[in-house]
Amino acid sequence: MNHAKAAKPVRIWKIIPQLAWKGMIKNGTVYYPYLGAGIFSVFTFFVFSSILHNDIIKILPKSAYAWIFLEIGRVLLGLILLPFLFYTNSFLIKRRKKEIGLYNILGLEKKHIAAMLLAESVYTYVMAVAAGILGGAVLAKLLFLLLLKMSSLPVDVRFVFSPSAFIQTAVFFFIVYAVNFGANLIQVGKARPSELLSGGKRGEKEPRLLWILALAGIAILGAGYRMAICSETDSMIFINFFLAIFFVVIGTYLLMTSGSVGVLKILKQEKKFYYKPSNFITVSGMLYRMKKNAASLVNICIFSTMVTITLTCTLSLYLGLDDMLDFSFPFDVDMFFQKTAVQTGEVENKAEELGRKYGIKIESRVSYERITLRCGRKEDIFDIAYDETAYAGKGPLWGNYEVNLLLLEDYNRMEGKRMEGKRMELDNHEAVIFSSGRDYGYDRVVFMGNELRIKDEPDMLEIAPKEENNTYLGEFYLIVKDEAVRDALVEDWAEENGVEDVEGLLNGRYQMMRLNTAGEDGAREAFAKELGEWCSHQPGCARTDNNLERRSDWKAMYGGLLFIGVLFSIVFLMCLLLIMYYKQIAEGYEDQGAFEIMQKVGMSNREIKGTIHKQILLVFFVPVAGAVMHTCAGLFMVAKLFAVLDFFDTGLLIKCAVAVAVIFAAFYGGSYGMTAKTYYRIVSRGE
Amino acid sequence: MALLEVKNVKKVYTARFGAVKVQALNNVNFSVENGEYVAIMGESGSGKTTLLNILASLDKATSGQVLLNGKNLSEIKPKELCAFRRNHLGFVFQDFNLLDTLSLRDNIFLPLVLAGTDYKEMERRLQPLAIKLAIDNLLEKYPYEVSGGQKQRAAVCRALITRPEIILADEPTGALDSKASGRLLRLFAEINREGQTILMVTHSIQAASHAGRILFIKDGAVFHQIYRGNRTDDEMYKMISDALTIVQTNRNGSMDSKESYGREGEQ
Numbered sequence: 021m022n023h024a025k026a027a028k029p030v031r032i033w034k035i036i037p038q039l040a041w042k043g044m045i046k047n048g049t050v051y052y053p054y055l056g057a058g059i060f061s062v063f064t065f066f067v068f069s070s071i072l073h074n075d076i077i078k079i080l081p082k083s084a085y086a087w088i089f090l091e092i093g094r095v096l097l098g099l100i101l102l103p104f105l106f107y108t109n110s111f112l113i114k115r116r117k118k119e120i121g122l123y124n125i126l127g128l129e130k131k132h133i134a135a136m137l138l139a140e141s142v143y144t145y146v147m148a149v150a151a152g153i154l155g156g157a158v159l160a161k162l163l164f165l166l167l168l169k170m171s172s173l174p175v176d177v178r179f180v181f182s183p184s185a186f187i188q189t190a191v192f193f194f195i196v197y198a199v200n201f202g203a204n205l206i207q208v209g210k211a212r213p214s215e216l217l218s219g220g221k222r223g224e225k226e227p228r229l230l231w232i233l234a235l236a237g238i239a240i241l242g243a244g245y246r247m248a249i250c251s252e253t254d255s256m257i258f259i260n261f262f263l264a265i266f267f268v269v270i271g272t273y274l275l276m277t278s279g280s281v282g283v284l285k286i287l288k289q290e291k292k293f294y295y296k297p298s299n300f301i302t303v304s305g306m307l308y309r310m311k312k313n314a315a316s317l318v319n320i321c322i323f324s325t326m327v328t329i330t331l332t333c334t335l336s337l338y339l340g341l342d343d344m345l346d347f348s349f350p351f352d353v354d355m356f357f358q359k360t361a362v363q364t365g366e367v368e369n370k371a372e373e374l375g376r377k378y379g380i381k382i383e384s385r386v387s388y389e390r391i392t393l394r395c396g397r398k399e400d401i402f403d404i405a406y407d408e409t410a411y412a413g414k415g416p417l418w419g420n421y422e423v424n425l426l427l428l429e430d431y432n433r434m435e436g437k438r439m440e441g442k443r444m445e446l447d448n449h450e451a452v453i454f455s456s457g458r459d460y461g462y463d464r465v466v467f468m469g470n471e472l473r474i475k476d477e478p479d480m481l482e483i484a485p486k487e488e489n490n491t492y493l494g495e496f497y498l499i500v501k502d503e504a505v506r507d508a509l510v511e512d513w514a515e516e517n518g519v520e521d522v523e524g525l526l527n528g529r530y531q532m533m534r535l536n537t538a539g540e541d542g543a544r545e546a547f548a549k550e551l552g553e554w555c556s557h558q559p560g561c562a563r564t565d566n567n568l569e570r571r572s573d574w575k576a577m578y579g580g581l582l583f584i585g586v587l588f589s590i591v592f593l594m595c596l597l598l599i600m601y602y603k604q605i606a607e608g609y610e611d612q613g614a615f616e617i618m619q620k621v622g623m624s625n626r627e628i629k630g631t632i633h634k635q636i637l638l639v640f641f642v643p644v645a646g647a648v649m650h651t652c653a654g655l656f657m658v659a660k661l662f663a664v665l666d667f668f669d670t671g672l673l674i675k676c677a678v679a680v681a682v683i684f685a686a687f688y689g690g691s692y693g694m695t696a697k698t699y700y701r702i703v704s705r706g707e
Numbered sequence: 708m709a710l711l712e713v714k715n716v717k718k719v720y721t722a723r724f725g726a727v728k729v730q731a732l733n734n735v736n737f738s739v740e741n742g743e744y745v746a747i748m749g750e751s752g753s754g755k756t757t758l759l760n761i762l763a764s765l766d767k768a769t770s771g772q773v774l775l776n777g778k779n780l781s782e783i784k785p786k787e788l789c790a791f792r793r794n795h796l797g798f799v800f801q802d803f804n805l806l807d808t809l810s811l812r813d814n815i816f817l818p819l820v821l822a823g824t825d826y827k828e829m830e831r832r833l834q835p836l837a838i839k840l841a842i843d844n845l846l847e848k849y850p851y852e853v854s855g856g857q858k859q860r861a862a863v864c865r866a867l868i869t870r871p872e873i874i875l876a877d878e879p880t881g882a883l884d885s886k887a888s889g890r891l892l893r894l895f896a897e898i899n900r901e902g903q904t905i906l907m908v909t910h911s912i913q914a915a916s917h918a919g920r921i922l923f924i925k926d927g928a929v930f931h932q933i934y935r936g937n938r939t940d941d942e943m944y945k946m947i948s949d950a951l952t953i954v955q956t957n958r959n960g961s962m963d964s965k966e967s968y969g970r971e972g973e974q
């Protein structure tokens with residue numbers, strides 16, 4: 021007796037790793053999907069992290085935006101993967117309770133069972149991380165190369181794997197699996213053997229304080245929507261964007277959890293509705309696993325939203341890229357000279373000469389005098405600018421704008437063609453105003469206390485494009501009669517702003533010389549380069565912009581963004597597919613017994629099919645409805661974010677959104693059919 | 708005309724691969740009259756469950772006929788089979804077969820819901836039954852919250868609520884302790900006295916001793932039967948155990964005058 025007792029524990033400890041391994045294989049039907057989900061999660065997370073640690077982000081201009089997008093994406097991914105794997109795991113442990121209870125009764129103590137669970141967690145973690153990172157290492161590079169080629173990016177980016185991507189992935193999933201292991205321990209630890217044996221039967225408990233959850237959900241979701249729809253395009257936009265996403269995710273979770281449970285409860289009380297064959301099984305089944313159900317509703321909804329928003333952004337960016345660049349760079353070459361020193365004739369001659377040398381045509385050329393003053397504006401009053409770094413001084417009704425002062429003489433010369441040869445006449449108290457954003461619309465302007473009557477507000481200028489939605493970087497062009505009028509305005513501005521060297525300010529005004537070229541691309545670039553080089557040695561040259569070069573820089577950046585967009589879309593789509601598929605498989609196995617019983621009691625295959633379709637339709641329609649709403653609200657945000665990037669074509673954005681929605685709906689419908697079929701196959705096994 | 712007639716029923720199970728065949732039923736003949744309480748006994752593997760599944764139209768006989776109220780089960784179209792099962796037969800299973808997703812009330816309603824019965828009508832039928840089966844204060848509970856005996860009574864309630872012509876029960880006491888078994892058997896006897904026809908497969912002599920007639924199945928055929936006549940349960944118990952001894956010792960399956968032996972107590 022004694023030595024038997026002493027020998028036993030040793031043997032038990034020895035067989036535990038094996039027991040764990042066998043248990044996993046025996047429960048393959050539920051374990052493999054869990055493992056698969058884990059591998060895929062690791063894969064996704066690793067691909068994200070790898071890209072985040074890549075130079076493509078760092079070497080490109082304006083990369084901060086792209087980096088923020090990626091970081092937001094990764095945080096969201098983590099936020100979603102954790103509960104996703106947690107729920108998957110909780111389903112698993114529920115299924116295994118019976119087996120574990122049996123082990124317990126057969127003589128395994130709680131500590132042995134804990135060790136077995138630990139062994140399982142370790143196996144799962146190692147396999148998931150190894151396979152996920154391996155797949156990530158192979159596929160991320162492949163995807164990357166493929167997409168570089170597809171978007172014919174001129175940038176020479178090498179895809180390098182950073183060690184921190186490996187470490188972060190390993191650490192993040194260590195936490196995920198540790199949390200799951202802890203949850204399993206708690207589940208098994210607090211259960212009695214008898215309960216363990218009958219595990220997997222108890223329905224989920226209703227969340228407490230349903231009303232409060234629902235109200236909180238509505239409030240938080242509303243706040244997220246409000247933020248998305250109402251927030252202004254300003255320096256806070258990215259923080260608002262992130263907050264809005266955060267609120268919408270949390271709000272969706274709360275609302276869909278409480279809402280789905282609440283609605284199901286109401287439906288159950290509605291006897292006439294509840295006691296109809298297909299509703300009966302559907303409603304009771306969904307109530308039975310209401311939390312898991314709600315979690316999948318939320319996951320499907322969030323992922324659908326992410327897919328549609330990402331695809332919409334990517335598609336519209338791709339289609340609107342040329343328009344954006346045309347807006348940002350109306351001229352190929354911009355030359356800034358000090359008015360007092362410039363030799364305009366020489367510059368023009370040189371441009372002609374270089375044009376002949378490179379065999380290109382100079383298409384449109386403008387030359388005008390400009391002073392740019394920064395002002396704060398409220399309605400038709402322009403006053404001193406507000407310090408944007410000091411929040412206290414900035415009233416909500418005041419915005420800061422650049423005001424370009426131009427002379428009537430230049431205006432008539434440059435805009436003559438548009439005005440069909442007519443000349444604009446102004447007196448000392450009149451002005452022409454042009455806004456590169458929303459129409460100005462007032463009939464006067466009070467500039468630093470000087471009132472000028474607006475004689476005209478043209479819809480377009482040769483020298484600057486206009487977009488109604490350009491609210492963030494909008495600027496004004498104020499054309500006045502002559503230098504005397506302008507200088508008076510500048511003096512008043514200087515006085516208001518406390519600038520003492522008025523002379524210097526006036527002498528610092530620019531002669532803008534800008535031109536467009538036509539011809540072969542390489543020749544145009546060479547021309548722009550040499551002209552810029554030459555100008556920099558000329559007297560009074562302040563700066564030259566080679567916009568052809570900047571254009572290609574920007575194109576590269578957008579190419580990078582597009583690439584990220586496509587990658588994200590694929591990842592989200594795969595996630596979504598996996599979630600839907602896995603949910604159906606898992607529930608199929610869970611429901612097998614129930615459908616067997618129902619068939620014995622007299623439920624026909626047709627009724628079973630009807631029930632299944634109703635159930636799946638509900639589960640799949642609700643999140644899509646949510647996703648459509650989220651996408652609509654999200655489009656406001658996207659439009660504003662895009663405005664920062666000089667994308668103003670809201671019509672295109674909406675068209676893309678509709679196109680994406682239609683394609684997505686088709687894809688979604690396809691997966692719906694597929695999951696329904698799989699589910700049916702599982703529950704009607706043996707029929 | 709008998710309520711249920713079983714004529715020359717054979718059942719051969721064929722393995723999916725290879726030619727291995729199992730003759731589960733070999734020419735079964737018997738009939739059940741309206742209001743009878745019949746128990747079927749036999750060794751493990753003798754074909755009792757197979758027979759019951761065929762009677763329940765859950766499975767098809769290889770040959771032979773099963774008539775319920777003169778209607779041949781094999782002539783019912785597959786589409787109508789479910790409705791037929793729902794409307795004419797009631798089932799009680801060894802492992803209760805209650806759905807965990809439904810409260811006991813809704814489990815009991817299940818066949819009626821599938822038949823499209825009005826909610827008020829369902830309630831009307833449920834009330835007296837629930838009181839009789841002593842589960843009226845458990846109706847809102849879920850299967851995992853009640854005992855095995857209570858689960859089985861709910862299952863009986865589900866079988867009775869459709870007012871079936873015959874109740875088919877496969878080892879209904881198999882998963883119950885003796886106290887719960889006794890209670891369930893008294894219940895069966897009671898509803899039988901009220902006119903309900905019952906056909907019950909059982910291993911337990913105790914369970915069978917409540918029945919009005921006992922069929923013994925051996926090697927896929929009816930081997931012997933005992934009629935209760937005016938005997939008490941105790942007398943029945945003794946007779947059944949004697950008969951079982953004979954069934955089990957008589958390995959070659961030849962039991963002389965099985966008809967006369969069984970019928971001597973009748974009329």
Ligand SMILES: Nc1ncnc2c1ncn2[C@@H]1O[C@H](COP(=O)(O)OP(=O)(O)OP(=O)(O)O)[C@@H](O)[C@H]1O
Nearest residue numbers: 720721729731749750751752753754755756757758
């Ligand atoms: N689906 C099947 N396929 C093949 N053979 C089967 C199948 N079902 C039952 N059998 C065989 O048919 C015979 C009768 O089985 P059945 O289940 O009817 O016995 P039983 O009398 O109910 O036994 P028990 O008292 O153990 O429940 C057995 O030999 C069994 O192995």
Ligand SMILES: [Mg+2]
Nearest residue numbers: 755756757877
């Ligand atoms: Mg059996």
